Amino acid sequence: MNSFTYTRVHNAREAIDAFLGSPASFYVAGATDLLQLLQEDVCAPGTLVDISRLPYRDVEAGPRGARIGAMARLTDVADDEAIQRHYPLLSQALKETASTQIRNAATIGGNLLQRTRCLYFRDPAAACNKRHPGSGCGAMHGANRINAILGTSDHCIAAYPGDMAVALMVLDARVQVQGPNGARVVPIDTLHRTPGDDPSRDTTLQPGEIITRIDLPANRCAGTCAFVKVRDRATFEWALASAAVGLEMQGHTIRTARVAVGGVGTVPWRLPHVEGALAGKPLRSDTVAEAAALSVRGARASGQNTFKLKLLQRAVEEAIIAAGGQS
Amino acid sequence: MTESNQPGGRRRGARALAEQALQAEQLGDNDKANELVEHATHIDPDETITTLQEQSASPLARVEQASEFAIVLSVNGQTHELIVDARTTLLDALRDRLHLTGTKRGCDLGQCGACTVLLDGRAVNACMMFAVMAEDHEILTIEGVAANGRLHAMQQAFIDCDAFQCGYCTPGQIMNAMGLIQQGKAGSDEEIRDGMSGNICRCGAYPGIVKAVMTAMAEVTE
Numbered sequence: 001m002n003s004f005t006y007t008r009v010h011n012a013r014e015a016i017d018a019f020l021g022s023p024a025s026f027y028v029a030g031a032t033d034l035l036q037l038l039q040e041d042v043c044a045p046g047t048l049v050d051i052s053r054l055p056y057r058d059v060e061a062g063p064r065g066a067r068i069g070a071m072a073r074l075t076d077v078a079d080d081e082a083i084q085r086h087y088p089l090l091s092q093a094l095k096e097t098a099s100t101q102i103r104n105a106a107t108i109g110g111n112l113l114q115r116t117r118c119l120y121f122r123d124p125a126a127a128c129n130k131r132h133p134g135s136g137c138g139a140m141h142g143a144n145r146i147n148a149i150l151g152t153s154d155h156c157i158a159a160y161p162g163d164m165a166v167a168l169m170v171l172d173a174r175v176q177v178q179g180p181n182g183a184r185v186v187p188i189d190t191l192h193r194t195p196g197d198d199p200s201r202d203t204t205l206q207p208g209e210i211i212t213r214i215d216l217p218a219n220r221c222a223g224t225c226a227f228v229k230v231r232d233r234a235t236f237e238w239a240l241a242s243a244a245v246g247l248e249m250q251g252h253t254i255r256t257a258r259v260a261v262g263g264v265g266t267v268p269w270r271l272p273h274v275e276g277a278l279a280g281k282p283l284r285s286d287t288v289a290e291a292a293a294l295s296v297r298g299a300r301a302s303g304q305n306t307f308k309l310k311l312l313q314r315a316v317e318e319a320i321i322a323a324g325g326q327s
Numbered sequence: 328m329t330e331s332n333q334p335g336g337r338r339r340g341a342r343a344l345a346e347q348a349l350q351a352e353q354l355g356d357n358d359k360a361n362e363l364v365e366h367a368t369h370i371d372p373d374e375t376i377t378t379l380q381e382q383s384a385s386p387l388a389r390v391e392q393a394s395e396f397a398i399v400l401s402v403n404g405q406t407h408e409l410i411v412d413a414r415t416t417l418l419d420a421l422r423d424r425l426h427l428t429g430t431k432r433g434c435d436l437g438q439c440g441a442c443t444v445l446l447d448g449r450a451v452n453a454c455m456m457f458a459v460m461a462e463d464h465e466i467l468t469i470e471g472v473a474a475n476g477r478l479h480a481m482q483q484a485f486i487d488c489d490a491f492q493c494g495y496c497t498p499g500q501i502m503n504a505m506g507l508i509q510q511g512k513a514g515s516d517e518e519i520r521d522g523m524s525g526n527i528c529r530c531g532a533y534p535g536i537v538k539a540v541m542t543a544m545a546e547v548t549e
Contacts, residue, residue, distance in 0.1 A: 005393040006413040006459050032455045035416070036436050048413065050460055075449070075510075099525025100503060100512075102437055104449040105456065235524040 002044040008053065012178040012210055015051050019208045020180060022047040027210060029071060030106040032098075033114045041124045042115075042131060052107070056212045061086050066216040070109030070176075074098070074164075077108060087216060089225040089244055093167035096229045099236045109211035112165055112175070112191065113203065116158035117238050119143055129155045130199040145304040146240065149296070149312070151266035156199035157302055158266060160192060161238045165268040167227060169260035170244045171216050179209035188214075192267035221246030221258070226322035228315050230263075239263030241311045243319035247278075254278045254324065261295065264312050273297050274316060283324040292317035346397075346410050398462050402427065403471025411458045418442045420458035421468060429469035429498045433527070440526030443499035443506075444468050450506030452525075469498035472505070481505050481543040488539035492530035500526045504540045513544045 005022075009015040019025040024046030028034050031052075037043050056069035061082035068077055077083055078094035097103060097111070120126040120138035127136035139147050139157050148159040165188065173188040192203055205211075224247040231237040242262040248255040257278035259271040277291035295316045296309050348363035394413045399406055402425060409424050418435075421427045421444070433441030435454045442453040445467040472479040481501050484490070491497045500523070507513045507522045519540045520533075528536065 001414050003394045004413055006396065006457070008459075028457075028460070031457060031460065032437055032452075035455050035457070038414075039435055048457075052460060079510075099437075099440070100507065100522050101440060101443055101450050101452045101525045102455070104446075104506070105451045235521050 001038045001041070004045045004048055006048045006050065008050045010053055010055075012054060012212065015049055015054065015210055016178070016180055016208045018047070018049045022049075025049055027051050030073065030110045032102050032106045033110060037115065037122075040122060042122060051210060054210070054212075056109075059083065061216075064218050066214075068108055068214040068216070070107060070211040070213055072108050074103040074106050074108065074111060075100075078103065086222055087171060087219055088222060089167045089170060089219075089227055089246060090164065090216075092227045093163040093229075093242075093244065096227065096235075097163045108164070108214060111162060112168075112211060112214075113205075114162055115202065117161045118147060118158035121158055130158055130195070130202075133198070133200045140302060143304065144302045146238070146263075147302060147305050148266045149264050149299040149301050149305055149308050150261075150269050151194040152300055152302075153195045153197065153199070153266075155197055156195035156266065158195070158199065159263055160202075160265060160267050161263070162268065163227070163229060163239060163242055163262060165192070166242055166260045166262035167244045168214065168216075169268050169270050170221075170225070170246045170258045171219060172258075174215045174217075175211055176213040176215060177205065177209050178212050179206055183212075185215075188268070189270060194266050219246075220248055221323070224249055224323050226319045228319040228322065230311060230315050241308055241315045243312075243315040245316075245319040245323040247283075247320070247323045249283070249324065252283050254281055254283055257291075257320070259295075259316060259320070261312060261316065264299075264308055271295055271316070278320065283321075285321070288317055288320045288324075292320065349408065350410065396459050398459055400425070400458065400461060400466065401464070402466045403468060413457065413459055415458045416454050417444070417456045417458050417461045417466070418453035420461075421453060421466075427468050427470050431495055431498055433496070433499075437525075438527070439496070439499075440503060441496050441499040443502040443526065445502055445506055445509075448506070448509050450503040450525075467502070469501060472501065479505070480546045481508075481539070484539040484543040484546070485536075488535045488542055489532070490535035490539040491528070491532050496526060496528045496530075500528065500536055504536075504543065507540070508544055508547055513540050516541070 007018045009018055026045040026048055028048045028050055029052045054071055056071045058069045059072050059077055059080045060067045074094050078091050084091045118139055120128045121130050127138040129137050147157040168188045175186040175191050177184050177186055193201055227244045229239045229242040231239055239262050241264050244260045246258040257275045259274045261269050273294040274291050277294055281287040292313045295313050301309055344363050348360045397410045399408050407425055421430050430453055431441040433439035437452045437455040443450050444453045446464050481504055503526050512522045513519050519537050
């Protein structure tokens with residue numbers, strides 16, 4: 001681990017000033033991802049700006065919406081009774097994330113910004129355009145079993161690893177951000193960036209910006225939602241494929257569907273083709289399978305991750321059936 | 328104002344000696360502490376006094392080197408003042424500085440759970456937190472679990488249920504299990520297995536561990 005200095009701040013203004021005032025600043029809150037990156041020399045900060053004490057830890061939820069402080073720990077949100085009642089999809093995704101210890105420490109804002117688990121990104125000796133722009137991509141023809149099949153480019157196939165962001169795509173989350181130029185709102189589906197020809201930037205956040213809160217509109221799918229996560233072991237593992245689904249039902253007919261997937265895209269991935277194919281259709285195994293087959297439209301496998309093409313379709317299918325099965 | 332450090336300084340002379348004196352005092356070596364203070368005062372009395380005052384009073388006292396900080400950690404009900412590099416993890420501080428070696432180092436990446444401690448009553452990986460960030464939190468390690476010469480119910484249950492072989496992962500297992508019970512998450516075999524998944528046991532004592540947590544849970548809720 002390289003040597004760095006540390007600054008503790010108590011409000012957003014102090015944080016932004018401290019961040020912009022030093023070279024190579026990193027914000028730190030739960031530290032659970034950053035410490036792994038530092039232990040393995042994936043990044044080398046000059047200053048850590050500790051924002052864990054910023055006053056953004058409250059969690060409020062009800063029938064009309066939710067406000068989730070970015071410094072709330074994953075446990076705080078997963079166990080919140082109002083979240084469980086009005087946003088069970090979010091609670092479930094969080095409960096299936098990481099381990100007890102990590103959920104007790106990791107923050108909501110940090111979880112959104114966690115970095116890829118791509119083996120080549122996490123190994124400073126390997127070629128990686130995300131970690132070291134222009135060095136190439138070792139994963140493209142390498143050990144890419146966990147890598148992405150959607151949203152990839154010729155420069156990067158690193159998968160976005162998170163679960164919560166996938167649920168938030170279905171829930172239409174709006175990410176509140178504070179930055180040097182004031183506050184702004186970032187819709188969840190524009191927070192993460194596909195790699196294109198600049199994989200080094202994971203998100204659309206600007207230098208110094210801090211996630212302060214996540215807002216959710218009223219949820220009409222609280223009783224008809226499901227999160228399916230497929231992984232190499234039963235718990236404490238990242239998704240090989242995950243699917244979050246929210247349905248609005250009219251009897252046995254799907255009125256509208258919202259479908260997002262994780263572990264397969266370079267960003268949390270919404271599936272509008274699947275949603276369109278489900279709208280107005282009866283909830284039957286044949287119609288669901290037909291719609292789920294569209295999950296892989298535009299997908300591109302890279303060798304060892306070819307199994308994800310089938311896995312993704314089946315995860316989506318299972319999640320749709322599970323969501324509708326509750327109605 | 329941020330409680331920041333000033334870069335570019337050197338940690339030499341009177342200040343460094345005064346800091347070493349504080350550390351010696353912490354370790355109970357008062358003779359060495361007095362000797363160091365005397366030496367420091369001889370070099371620069373003002374700086375010696377300032378250093379000693381700063382470090383006992385301020386919540387995040389500055390040390391000259393940009394990456395070093397004087398902090399106060401509250402562990403097992405006792406407060407400890409120490410000077411740490413910003414890189415020092417809570418695990419390093421507990422083991423190497425406070426000599427509380429019951430908390431074990433396994434992977435240093437948050438994957439094995441051997442370093443689990445309770446932070447304000449919740450289980451966390453001590454390797455996944457910087458010591459400077461642990462200020463103002465109550466830390467409980469395995470050394471603080473037994474009380475009045477009696478093992479905690481969870482420790483006794485681990486012994487009674489044969490919940491370990493080599494014992495290396497056991498302090499972490501016990502701390503996470505205690506956290507789970509405090510959070511009300513040890514209600515069933517399935518819940519315990521899920522909640523304990525962040526603790527690896529290479530001896531494979533899992534059935535005994537689950538049984539121990541169930542046993543202790545029953546005792547606590549009686």
